[in-house]
Amino acid sequence: MQGLTVGKIFKFWLPLAGTWLMMSAEGPFIAAIIARLTDPKFNLAAYGVAFSFALIIEAPVIMMMTASTSLVKNSQSLSKLRQFTWALNISITLLMLVLLRPKVFSLITINAMNLPQYVADLTYTATVILLPWPAAIGIRRFYQGVLIANHATRRVTYGTFVRLISMGSTALILKQFPGTPGVYIGAAALSAGVTVEAIFTRIMVHSILKKVSSRDAGPGKAPLGFGKISRFYYPLALTSMLTLGVHPLITFFIGKSAMAVDSLAVLPVVGSFVFIFRGVGMSFQEAAITLMGKNKDDDRLVTRFATVLGLSLAAGLVIIALTPLSRIWFIQVSGLKPELASMALTPLLIMGVFPSLTVLISFQRALLVRKGKTSPITLATIIEVSMILLVLYLAIIQFRIVGVTAATMAFLSGRVAANLYLYVQLKILSRKVIPPPAAGRSSIG
Numbered sequence: 001m002q003g004l005t006v007g008k009i010f011k012f013w014l015p016l017a018g019t020w021l022m023m024s025a026e027g028p029f030i031a032a033i034i035a036r037l038t039d040p041k042f043n044l045a046a047y048g049v050a051f052s053f054a055l056i057i058e059a060p061v062i063m064m065m066t067a068s069t070s071l072v073k074n075s076q077s078l079s080k081l082r083q084f085t086w087a088l089n090i091s092i093t094l095l096m097l098v099l100l101r102p103k104v105f106s107l108i109t110i111n112a113m114n115l116p117q118y119v120a121d122l123t124y125t126a127t128v129i130l131l132p133w134p135a136a137i138g139i140r141r142f143y144q145g146v147l148i149a150n151h152a153t154r155r156v157t158y159g160t161f162v163r164l165i166s167m168g169s170t171a172l173i174l175k176q177f178p179g180t181p182g183v184y185i186g187a188a189a190l191s192a193g194v195t196v197e198a199i200f201t202r203i204m205v206h207s208i209l210k211k212v213s214s215r216d217a218g219p220g221k222a223p224l225g226f227g228k229i230s231r232f233y234y235p236l237a238l239t240s241m242l243t244l245g246v247h248p249l250i251t252f253f254i255g256k257s258a259m260a261v262d263s264l265a266v267l268p269v270v271g272s273f274v275f276i277f278r279g280v281g282m283s284f285q286e287a288a289i290t291l292m293g294k295n296k297d298d299d300r301l302v303t304r305f306a307t308v309l310g311l312s313l314a315a316g317l318v319i320i321a322l323t324p325l326s327r328i329w330f331i332q333v334s335g336l337k338p339e340l341a342s343m344a345l346t347p348l349l350i351m352g353v354f355p356s357l358t359v360l361i362s363f364q365r366a367l368l369v370r371k372g373k374t375s376p377i378t379l380a381t382i383i384e385v386s387m388i389l390l391v392l393y394l395a396i397i398q399f400r401i402v403g404v405t406a407a408t409m410a411f412l413s414g415r416v417a418a419n420l421y422l423y424v425q426l427k428i429l430s431r432k433v434i435p436p437p438a439a440g441r442s443s444i445g
Helices: 006-035 040-062 062-069 075-099 100-114 117-129 133-149 153-174 182-204 206-213 226-254 258-284 284-293 294-323 327-335 336-352 354-370 375-398 404-429
Strands: none
Touching: 006 040, 006 153, 006 182, 006 258, 006 284, 006 294, 006 354, 040 075, 040 117, 040 133, 040 182, 040 226, 040 258, 062 075, 062 226, 062 284, 075 100, 075 133, 075 206, 075 226, 100 117, 100 294, 100 375, 117 182, 117 327, 133 153, 133 182, 133 206, 133 284, 182 206, 206 404, 226 258, 226 375, 226 404, 258 284, 258 294, 258 354, 258 404, 284 354, 294 327, 294 336, 294 354, 327 336, 336 375, 336 404, 354 404, 375 404
């Protein structure tokens, strides 16, 4: 990657962006199918709750792609991080089985979240169907990180394409069976898609694993042990756990809000559409980790690229939110009833600048990972989650704002607070002398 140019950045990043765009499509696709089947409001609400449970369970392995991108350098580090990944996968699967104990599940959904019994029953079966999801995500993200670190980003895109084909085929086949609740179809499609993608990614990474396994650590290089992995990964895992863990809490608050069931039905539709834009921003983190750190000119070029990307994504979402395109999406594409579509317009506009904030935080996190400073990432997430919960409490409990509107206000407020904190931390670190990391890798390990 000598002589970095805008074209080279774009060529490296584009497959990652394509991957996230394709993943972004699955949410609207599933929501559109559910919205066109029996009892769409209740099934969309159950889908949103079940998916939030799956997200919080998978949270500990979400950052495995960042870890493998940064830490896998030779046969020894590959072996250790792979063992670490499998330990996490087993742990989160056991945790999901605990959640699925009927008494535990009822305590959370009926007693704590105040869900109607019918919605809770739909949610339970959907969560059972999603049982393979977390471990499959862990496997997939570990091997995707190895692909990215070895500049094979196109293979990541191929895997996601296979995932979408598998997911879409599963949904369309199950849709042919009359009476099948939409939330069951959605959960089955998600589980099938990510499982097939994990298997396909492992097949594609085979040749690269052989090359990595042939590399020695080199004389005087300390081996990567579980202690070093834990110190590097713990703040990242805690970050994703806090980020994704807030979703069930948001659902809890919405359950106590005005127009609760309507809000639970609308939120996943709004969220999945916004994810199309912010997912592109999220894709930039691993690209920045890999491309930055060689010299100041390259770093400035990557920074300018991120700036243009963030502004472009925000502008696109705001334009859609302010024009009839939004109603076309919500009614014609997503299949919402006109009254629910009208309810979605204000939350969408509130989230208009969120994609640019996502590019910013991805860039900020990449800078910190390259410096081997992952703790500020966790602290920023704690600030973000705290702000989300504070705004939710004030908006829903104190001011009785409609749930989905309150949730988007909280998301935006939390992200702004996290961005500001990381900005200050990076300013402080820039004044310190930090040993440069190995080219294209984190300094830890």
